[in-house]
Structure formats: C-alpha cells, structure tokens
Amino acid sequence: MAAIAQRHYEAPWRAKLRLFLRGLSINWELFKESRVGLIGLAIIVFYGLLSLSYPILMATIWDHEIYNPVSGYDPVVVQQGGQHPAPPSARHWLGTDQHGRDVFSQLAYSARSEFFLGVMAALITVIIGTLIAAASAYYGGFVDTFFMRVADVAVLFPVIAFLIVLSAMFDLTLYSLAVVLGLIYGFGSITIVLKSQALTIKVKPYIEAAKVSGGSSFHIIFTHIIPNLLPLSFLYMMFNVTNAIFTEAVLSFFGLINIQMSWGMMVELANIGGYLTGEAVTRYWWLFFPAATSITALCAAFYFVGRGMDEIVNPRLRKI
C-alpha cells in the first residue's frame, strides 16, 4: 500500500525540491541574460579558485618555511645574489615582499578571509534586516517606529569612523569585524528597503487568508512574509558583501585590525615600506598592484552579481 501511495503522490519535500530546482533554472536563464552578472560571477569563481589554491599548494609543492604568507622567508633568493622584494619569477609567481614572503601566497591566503568576512557580515546583515523588516511591517505601531528610528541612526553611522573609534577600545579581529559590520548594516538601510517590500506583501490576499484561517503571527511572518522577502534580501546581501570587503580593506590599510594578512594590509605594507612613492611604484608594482586590484575586482564582482540579480528580483528592469 505504502509503495502505491508513494508512486501516486509525490512526497511534499520532493515536490518542494522540484519546484525549487525549476525556479532556480528559470532564474538562471534570466540571470544569464545580464552580461555584467556573468562577468561578476566569473570574477567570484576566479577568486574562489584562488582561495582554494592556497591549501592545495601548501599541501603539495610549497614549503611551509618559505611560502607561509606571514612568517615565511625565502633565503634562496638572497643566496643567488638577488634581494627582497624580488620580482615575479617561476619560484615566486608574484614576487616577494620586503620581508622575503611570497606575494602570491599572501594573495591566495587573504582571498579566503575576504570571502569569509564578506559573506559572514552580509549573512548577519540579511538575517537581522529580514527579521526586523518582516516584524516592523507586520506589527506596525511601536515596533515599527522603534526600528525605523534605529535605522535612521544606523544609516547615518559613519561606519569606518565608528570602527576606528572601536578599534581604540576593543581588539578587532576578522570575526568581531564581521559581526560588528553585520550588526550596523543589518539595523540600517536594508531594513528600510525590505520593510517597504514587506508592506506590499502584507496587504496581499493570502496573508489575509492565513489570518482568517487562524494562522499565528509567528506562522504568518515565517511562512508567508519572509519567504517572499528573501529574493530581495539576497540581492542586498550582494551589495553588503561589497561594503564589508571594502571596509575591511580600508581599516587594515590604517593598520587598525588585528589580522595576520589581508589585501588591505598588503597595500599598507607596501605603503609603509615606501614602495608607493616615486620611482618605486613602477619598479615594485607586484607589492601592491595585485592586492589593490583584487580588492576592487572582488568588490565590483559582487556588485555586478547584484546588478544581474536585480533584473530577476525587480521585474520592472526586465527588458522587453
């Protein structure tokens, strides 16, 4: 009997999965039409592979003593009559820095932390933003007023200035930075945008129907409002990744973050070493150019993916 039932009626989770996959493929078709979106995705995949290459190379062909991004030193270069920083070669694909460390290794190692920071901060932002937006729109009244005033403040919070002050009192690590950024952005403009979207969902007939049929507030928020907010939340997540990576890069350039290595720090080290002035700029380009370009490229990539998704999420932008 059970076997027959299974044959005739698809299990709910299976039907949901099927619908989800179909939605995914439709959205992918739409996303493919946006050229910038694809470019962005390609860049993200490229940096994803770069960050994967670090542990692989470390485990296979790289010597820990020489290629460690923080404590490594390559004595061979000096023995052969060269000096650090050494230009790119087969041994050091992007050269070495003034302390004799491999720049490519630093770049690849940092890529992972940039991804971690960006995605982590953006996830916190989106979770907080979506919950607050749904609750504010659904309950209105005091909850709404309170969170909107908080959003007013958060929007006006000069994040970098704030983090500079914060770094004077607390030890900022990659984790705490991700949490703080997630919190500030999460209470900020994303709630305003998502709330206005949630308000349009709230007046839809199926919400009314769910209320009439006795659905609890909790149930309605989590099964009706939030799922409909998610596409837009996801879109804003992309822009928040950009913000987070950018902020980290600026702060580590100022040397305010307790972090071992990052792209912003690589530029800072080049700056401190005096490689960003005068003749040195063209002579020692590998010290800062890959890192600075990576920051810009990855920021742009997430922005591009956001733009590409914008055309799926906001049908008004869809072309005829």
Place this chain on the structure above:
Amino acid sequence: MNLLEVRDLTMHYRTKKGDVSAVDRVSLTLKQGEALGLVGESGCGKSSLAITLLRLLPENAQIRGGHVFYRCKDLLKLPEEEARWYERAGVIKEDHVDLLKLPERHMRKVRWKGISMVFQAAMNSLNPVYRVSEQIVEAMQTHNGVGTPEARKRVAELFELVGLNPNRMDQYPHEYSGGMRQRAVIAMALACDPSLIIADEPTTALDVIVQDRILNKLDEIRHQLNMSVIYISHDIAVIAEVSDKVGIMYAGKLVEMGPTEVIFKRPRHPYTAALMSAFPSIRGEKHELTIVPGEPPNLLQPPSGCRFHPRCPHATAICQEQVPQLQPFGEEHYAACWNPVQR
C-alpha cells in the same frame, strides 16, 4: 478627402527573441468630427497604433511601411520653397502631410496642436512635480507663443469646459481625485485646439459612474468643437455609445470596421461576433454569454494566413494559408474573413 488616412501601416518591435509584429498592414480613415472606436484584447496593437500615429515609439520599434496622411499642412507654416520640395518628395499631398515621413522638427508642431492624446492610465500622464496649470500652459506656450496671463485665462476656460473648478488649477496632481485628474488630462489635450484627439483607454481605473460622465463630457465637447476622436478600449461596451464607427483589432490586424450600429447588429468577422456575445446587453435580445476560447497568439510567430484561425470556429483550410483582405459588406462596413458570419 478625409481628416486622417492610414494606409497599410506596419510596425514591428525588435526584441531579443525576434520581431514582434504589433501593427500589420492597418488601413483606416476618419472624417472631420467623426469618432472612431478601436477595440481589441490587450496586446492586440491598438495602443501601438495610436503612438505610431504621433511617432512616439520606443527605440526598439520600427515602422516597416505604410502612410499616415493627416490634414495639417497649414499648421506646419512651411516656407513656400520647402513646402514645394516636400510636395515633390511625396510627403505633402494637397492639404495632407504624411506624418511618417515628416522630419522630427516639423513633427513636433503636429503633436498636440494637430493631434493630441489622452493617455492610457491618464492618472500617470500628469507630471507629479509640477502644478496642473503649469503643465497645460507649457503646451500652449510651446505651440502658440502666448503670454502667461493669457494662457492661464485659457486654462481656466478649459477647466470650466471639462467641468473642473478653475480655482484648483494651481494644485498639484496628487491633490486631485482620479476623476479630476482625468478631466484635467482632457483639458490639457484640448489646450491647443487639435482637430483630432486620441483617447487611449481614457477611463480605465475609474468607477463606472465617473467613467460614464467623463466619456459623455468628452463626447459633448467633440460635438461642440467639431473635433475627431479615436477612442481606444478593450471594452466595446464603454465606447460604443460615443463612437460613430468601430474598428476591431486582432493580433495587430484590423479585422472589421463599420458603423457602430452595424457592427453591433451584424458583425461579419467571427472574432467580432464572439466579442459581442461575450458582453451582456440590456437593450438587445437575450443571448447566451460566451467567452472567446483560446489565447491571443504570440506575435513573435503570428499564425499563418488569418491570424484568428487557431481560435476560429469557422476556420477552413484557406484560413491557414492565405491572409484575408478587408472586403466591403455594406456601406462603410468592411471585414477581413474568408468565411464571414452569415445571419
């Protein structure tokens, strides 16, 4: 000759997936003072036809052929030599100008002064950041070069004419109700005394009573000023009362055209017949209400032959193969069908 003569007008939209044939070889005529109703399902090309007449097309639209002759030579005030040049080029014929061939700088003079328009969803055709009076004065000053006090006096007159309180002319559009905005838009359309107004779904989104009042007002003004009007609607019942003749469009083609009475009593095209039976009638005979079965065709690949044949109850082999041409069925009554409805 007539006020407006459209001949074999064809217009396509270029899209990524291919060309959409939105208006296909449409011909129609309109006399001074006449009111024409254009009816069809949404997406049948009636609005596209309207904006083609004024050449307000989006970038991806392409006029593939045809002529739009409109009596407006006097309006252009061309120097003798230029006028002769245009006559030789076939742009000007007697009093008529082929709007499709007219250069943009001259076309601007025809817009609003020759042909004005009441837009679909007229609610949004007033700019929210300017006072209503400013928007009407602007049109007058562009075309007639009148001073502001004079123009404002005229706005007050127009407001009286369409049944609005002139004291409210300096308010912003958001301070008006839907019906008031509609009247203001009509007042704006009348501002430069055009000979033809195209009213594209002029009363959608208004409630029935307001709808009726506004249409009657527009009709009254039309008789008063001896203007021509083209009403465009998806709802034949709305415009039947105020139109002298009705044209039925289907999938970018004009399938039937004739005096309103005749179209209602003796529709010849099966599509028209189906449309008629889809609406209840209070005064007419009792009949079964039916719906037109099937979906409007995809204009990327319009059906071969008669575009209605996949949905047509009377379709035969020829309908799939050859495009029917408009045939006369009585005085001023034409239909394009291989197997016209006999009654």
Place this chain on the structure above:
Amino acid sequence: MRKYVIKRVAQILLTLYIYVTIVFIIVAAQPGDISQVYISNPRIPQEARDALKQRLGLDQPLHIQYVNYLKNIVTGNLGLSFTNYPQPVWEIIKERLPRTLALFLTATIIYYALAFQLGKLIAWRRGGVVDYSATVSGVVLWTVYTPWFGLLLIWIFAFQLGWLPIGKFIDPLKWRPFIKYISPNDVFNYILLYGGGGFVVLFSVYLFAQRLLQSYWARLSVNVGAVLLTAGSLGYLLFNTYPMGYLAQDILWHMILPAFALTAIGFGGYMLLMRDSMLDVVKEDYVMAAKAKGLPDKVVRDKHAARNALLPVVTSFVLSLAFAVDGGIVTETIFSWPGMGLTLLRAVVEEDLPLAIGTFVFTGIFALIAHLIADLLYAYLDPRIRYT
C-alpha cells in the same frame, strides 16, 4: 511645509540623542576605562591616573556619568585632549571642522552636479560606446580601493607630472611672514564665507531664472552672466587681495588633489544611480505625454524626466551620507589633510580618547545636519511631501 520641517527637526534631534547615547554605551562598555589606556605608560603615575579618573567623573555611578556626558556635549565641554594637552577638544574641533567642511562641500557639489548631468545624458542616449564606457568607469570609481586610488593620484599628479603639491594643506614657506597674525583657519573661514556666498548667489539666480524667465536663451544668458560675474569677483578677491587672497590661493592649490579624489569617489555611484533612475522615469507616462505635447527633446529630458529622476538620487544621498563621511576620512588620511577625519584617526592611533570621542560625536552631528538639509531639499523638490 512648516509641519514637515518641524517634524523632521524633531526626528533629527531624537536621532542625535540616540546616536550620542550609543557612543556613551560603547565607551562605558569598553574593558577598563580611560585611565587604563595609559596603564603601560610609565610616565603617568598612579596618582595622576586617579586624579584623571576623578576629574573625568569616572568614579561616579553610571547614570550620573551619563547625565554629565549629555550636559557636556550640549555645552561643548568635551574635555581636554591628551596629545595636545591642555588644549580643550572643542577648540581642536573648532579648528579642524572648517577644513573638512571646505573639502566636503566642494567635492559634494561638484560630484553631485557632474553625476546628475552625465547620468542624465547617458540614460537619454542609452546604449552605444559612451553609455557603456561611462557605466564601466562609474562602477570602477565606485568600487575602487580608495586608499590606493588616492596614492595613485598623488603618484601621477605630484610625482610624475609635478603639477600639484604632494599633501598637507599649506606651504609653510609661503606662510612664514604671516603666521604670527593670520592662522590658516582665518583663511579657511574666509574661503568658506566667500565661496559659500558665491554659491548661494548662483543658486538663487538659477532658481529665479527658472521661475521667472520663459525663454531658454534668456535663462541661459542670465545663468552664464551670473557665473561669469561671480567667478570674476571671486577671482578678483583671490588674486588682488594681500595677504588673504595670496594665502587662500595656497590653500586652494593644496585642495585640488584631495577634492578631486573625493569627487571621483563620490561621482561613480551617483552617476550610476542617476542613470538607473532616469531609465525608470523615461518609461513613465508623463514623459511620453511631454513628448506628445510637442516639447523639444531637451525640455522633455531636463524639465520632465531628469527632474523626477533626481528624487531617488536625493533620497540615496541621505542614505549614503555616512559613506561620504567615511570616504572623507580615507581621503584626508591619504592626502594628510588635517580635517576631522585625520584628527579622528590620529587620536585613535595615539590613544587620545577624549579627542577621538569628541571628533566622532561631531562627525555624527555633521552627518545629521547634512541629513536634515538633504531632507528639506527633498521636500522642496517633491510637492507630494511638501503638501501633506
């Protein structure tokens, strides 16, 4: 309108209160207190630390500290700076604020005007090489790593080309004869006064011309005339007054590069936004109606489309004000421009907490005032807000 203004001002005050409170909570939540910042500094003995603690009221319960803190902010009593002891924090802020203001206002006005114009034009002529390249450069400018971008500018314009000074805001050699009786700040105030005055005059002439003159050429000639006249008189002041004009020249000379950097950073995002907003507005019925009215292409574009497309751009100005403030900090640091941003960073690096907190609070106040101005501007631009 009046009701709206009152409501907004009240909201801003409330926001300010929340902002100041959050700063207090963070300061109170830090491990230890101010005196412990110096625990590793052998030059400050325990007694001095206790005295400091007492003077700052840190030995009192938290709620009293909070009340005192609010009182101090209202009265501008932000304590004394550690690094510039015994100079009060308020004095330092008063000195640095005009410098930031001059940079910020110049850059904001320029990039706003540029982004508006360019975004409008490329959206109107959508597609094609110009649109494509402008969009790409907009994205690059928006996402570019700003410290590097600033350093690159210095490298190109100061090192390679040698056109502009490397950093700092004055050339000490030029100032030496005057430094006794003219401080740089007098000159800054002078620049802000006349520059701001000139801008206000120009803006009001523009508004009046828009309102009163009908013909396009009349408006154009009045505007061009006003620009020439203002530029002429400001130029006269700059080149013919001594020493004020002479010193102002020096400051402006140093300002070019940071102002350019700040402009470029802000420009990209707003241009993209204006382009998108314009592309949305172009689809609106009233734009089609304006075309149908037979208005010239330029009038449809400027008066009808761009005017409405501006509204979301102004809204986003409010939303990204903090971003602009942050950009200002980076720019000031890179170009060693001694404004609020650089002061904040230095104070933090040198562990001068009173100065850091004071600067941070004032940065917030600064952002809030800009917010209020943008809000009022929005209300001016959108009658739907003005008349409700």
